[in-house]
Amino acid sequence: MGDQFPKVKVAAVHAAxxxxxxxxxxxxTCALIAEAAAGGAELIVFPETFIPGYxxxxxxxxxxxxxxxxxxxxxxxxxxxSEATDRIGAAARKASAWVAVGISERDGGTLYNTLLYFDDSGRIVGKHRKLVPTCVERTVWGRGDGSGLKLIETPFGKLGGLICWEHSMDxxxxxxxxxxxQIHIAAWPAGSAVTHDPSSGVFDDLTEAAARHHAAAGQCFVINVQSCLDAATVKDLGFEGRPEMVREGGGWTAIIAPTGQILAGPNRDDEAILHAELDLSLIAHFKYVSDAAGHYARPDVLQLLVNFEPQPIMTPHFAADLSSHDIQGAGAGEKRSEIDPPHSEHRSGTRKRETAP
Structure with missing residues (x-):
């Protein structure tokens, strides 16, 4: 009979x-989680920095x-x-659904453009910070690191995600x-609401091209989710009645198969929740043609080096615990560093001594 591939019902939230x-x-967010779950969703996805807005x-x-x-x-x-993440986790638990939501994250004095993942018990199980804020985004957000590029194991498949123009980073x-x-989250803002030419669909066209290409190139499903802007936001920004600067609506949301075909959507401008059932057996159909991480790869020609380690701004450096004997020994002609490196043999109890010339 062979292996049975899972199916999962997903929801893409297009909202302001x-x-x-x-x-x-x-x-x-909690209300939309409940609404999406009522429609049968087991995985619910929100746009880039949905909280507190782009x-x-x-x-x-x-x-x-x-x-x-x-x-x-x-x-x-x-x-x-924090209390905010606790509330979102509680909503995910009540809905028995996995949730991915874009947030502006504050860590110390710096903000990050973050995609935050919750499992169906409400636990935070992953976090991806945008590697490089795009263009003028660098005035508000810091850079992420490779620790957010690890996939998340779920009962229905391997889950990953990128934010906005990270999709140009091959x-x-x-x-x-x-x-x-196997399932990719593509989180974006309402880019088509911020334009000097409301009739132009450039941002939507680029979004569609990026999402459908990743689906086919990576042989995975893509949940492409964008936000829209409401009248209150446009007014707050000072552009009421000036659609040539910022308008209501915007966004391009769709759920895409590994073949690049659109399963649900696209949805533009109006708030909506798109639903689709993903049949992961479809991935195998496309792997027959091209497995980008298998028979269609050429590691003898091209290889990728990834650093998955977090990049802290500070690494503790511990002072040596000197005994009176150590001090006397140094006075008798032995020299030593006053501070041993964190991984020196002294810290494991077998310290080396250097003899002064």
Whole structure:
């Protein structure tokens, strides 16, 4: 009879964030989790920085003009873990659903563009920080590291994700593909709501091209999810009645098969929850043609080096625990460093001594 491949019902949430309001954003997220789960979703995905909303002003204001908005973003960003993440986790647990939600994360004095993962028991099981904030995003967010490129094991397959223009980083995409990614989350903002030409579909076209290409190139399902902007956000930004700058709506949300075909959507402008059932046996159909991390790879020609280690800004360096004998010995002609490196033999109890010339 052979192996049976799982099926999973997923939901892509296309919605507007309560702008720069963490508490309202968490409340809306929890309500949408319940709504999506009522439709049968076992995996529910939200857009880039859904809480507390995407910093649209970085594209429309000077840094000086945007400073007041940044203070609000800083104050409403999410510490992980915190009461805010506890509430989202509780909603995931109640819904018996896995959840991925984009947040602006605050860690110390720096903000990060983060994709946060919860399992169906409400535990935080993964976190990906955008590796390189795009263009003027660097005025509000710091850089992530490779620790967020590890896949998440779920009962229905291997889950990974990237944020917005990370999809132009072919090596980042292949880092996920090479681990056997089966379901990919592509999180974006409402880019098509911020344009000098409302009739232009450039951002939507680029999004669609990136999402469908990753599905085919990585032989995986892609849940491409974007937000939209509501009237309150447009007014808050100061662009009410100026659609040539910022308009209501925006976004391109769809669920895509490994063949590149669209299973649900695309949805634009209006709030909606897209549902689809993913049959992971479809991956095997496309692997027959091309397995980018297997028979269609050429490791003798091309290989990828990935650093999955976190990159802390500080590594403890411990002072040596000197005894009076050590001090006397040094005075008798032995010299030593006053501070041993963290992994020196002294720390394991078998310290070497150096003899002075």
């Amino acid at each position: 964030s309560p702008f720069l309001d963490r508490e309202a954003g968490v409340e809306k 910093p649209v002003w970085i594209w429309t204001h000077t840094p000086a003009q945007g400073s007041a908005f940044f203070i609000r973003l800083y104050a409403n960003s999410i510490v992980v873990p 090596l980042a995409r292949y880092a996920l593909t090479s681990q056997g990614e």
